[in-house]
Amino acid sequence: MPELDVERPPWTRSRTDRIIAGVCGGFAARMGTSTWLVRIVVLIAAFVTAGLATVAYVLLALLLPLEPAPNEDAS
DSSP, X not given: OOOOOOOOOOSOBOSSSOSXXXXXXXXXXXXXXXXXXXXXXXXXXXXXXXXXXXXXXXXXXXXXXXXXXXXXXXX
């Protein structure tokens, strides 16, 4: 099977596409999908898992770095 040569951004929280902490925006950018789709899935998962997805969101918000600002060098 051929490998896909797709450059994906690193796992980060979004600076611009955010409502709370930018976790869903960063995940959507990484996966190349709609941010609203990710937000709806997280919301449904929060209800289905009795809040476990909310705990995961908070942990990701604390652990994932914020994406670099546009004027910062990628060093």
